[in-house]
Amino acid sequence: MAAIFKREIKMYFSSMIGYVFISFFVLITAVYFSIQNILSMSPDFQYVFNSVIMMFLILAPILTMRLLSEEKKQKTEQMLLTSPVSVLDIVLGKYLAAMTVFLIALAITIIFPIILSFFGTLAVAQIVGSYIGFLLLGGSFIAVGLWISSVTDNQIISAVATFAAVFLLLMVETIVRAASGSQSFSLMFASIIALIIAFYFYYNTKNTEISITVFIVEAAALLILYFLKRSIFTGLAGKFAMMFAVLTRFNNFAMGIFDVSSVVYFISFITVFLYFTVRVIEKRRWS
Numbered sequence: 632m633a634a635i636f637k638r639e640i641k642m643y644f645s646s647m648i649g650y651v652f653i654s655f656f657v658l659i660t661a662v663y664f665s666i667q668n669i670l671s672m673s674p675d676f677q678y679v680f681n682s683v684i685m686m687f688l689i690l691a692p693i694l695t696m697r698l699l700s701e702e703k704k705q706k707t708e709q710m711l712l713t714s715p716v717s718v719l720d721i722v723l724g725k726y727l728a729a730m731t732v733f734l735i736a737l738a739i740t741i742i743f744p745i746i747l748s749f750f751g752t753l754a755v756a757q758i759v760g761s762y763i764g765f766l767l768l769g770g771s772f773i774a775v776g777l778w779i780s781s782v783t784d785n786q787i788i789s790a791v792a793t794f795a796a797v798f799l800l801l802m803v804e805t806i807v808r809a810a811s812g813s814q815s816f817s818l819m820f821a822s823i824i825a826l827i828i829a830f831y832f833y834y835n836t837k838n839t840e841i842s843i844t845v846f847i848v849e850a851a852a853l854l855i856l857y858f859l860k861r862s863i864f865t866g867l868a869g870k871f872a873m874m875f876a877v878l879t880r881f882n883n884f885a886m887g888i889f890d891v892s893s894v895v896y897f898i899s900f901i902t903v904f905l906y907f908t909v910r911v912i913e914k915r916r917w918s
Contacts (some may be wrong), residue, residue: 635716635724639698640731649732652693659686664743674707674751676744677885682854684801684878685723691797692790694729695776699912700789718912722777722905729773735767738796756887765898771877772797773902781911783863804876817864818857820871825849 643649663682667673744758776793783789827847833839856863873879877900880893 632716632720632724632727635721636728636731639725639728643728644910648693648697649735650691652732653736653739654688655693656683656690656733657739659683660740660743664740668743668747669677674747674753675757676747676869677754679743680761681885684768684881687769687797688770690733691772691776692793694732695780695793696786696790698725698729698784699775699780699908700783717908722908723759726777726905729777730770732764733769733773737762737810739768740754754887757885760884760887760889763889764881764893767884767894767901768877768881769903771897771900772800774901774908775800777903778794778908778911800875800877804873804878814857814861814864818853821853822850823865824871825853825884845904847871863868 640649643652660679660683663679667674667678741762744753747753764852772793775796776789779792779796780789783792805880825846828849829842832845833842877897880890880896883890883893
């Protein structure tokens, strides 16, 4: 794992991606710091991160789009997969390298609350909580981006798909909250999940008949439930969306609430997507 980690870190800073990411992140944070703290004369630095969160739409693709997709494009994947390194070590090495670049950028921004400390009393708990929450939130988006990078050999597709995934994670609560009370919306939402499951079967089996059969069975079960016990669909979309409510859990940290359940949630979220990545690569290794 150490060799993969060192190789990826070198790649980040030899290709300028690392410098671009760090410079962009610090610059955007500095802009919001100037507006929300310096010009407004406010000591509440934690609100800066609330503004910077949307930058993950760009930052996550920058960090992850080349991690695994480039290996396939450059034809170096076979050499990597046949090396005496476990798939888990490969995935963890790449993930930790991306996290290190993110952590460096995040560490540089500590200078901003230090500057504020000279001019007033800081809400230390909120600031520390914001940093912890932001680190876990970023780690979650990077894990998603790494998984997406593993399923395509095109960096552009990887970047666009990661952008879309991060956007959905940021907006899922807002979108679902607006229509979660509608039973028909929940049915449509459940149908989309059924389609994703069917596509997953196709991705793993490459068998169109099995995938179509799975979707038909799922659709039939949903329709039967909808007409026989429609109350099940009341608020179903909202309940499902809470499984991906990353912003709600980040807000707990931003308010200075160190919620152990939120820490467990983020770690579990990251672990699940790293596991998905391992499974994708293992499948290619044995095929």
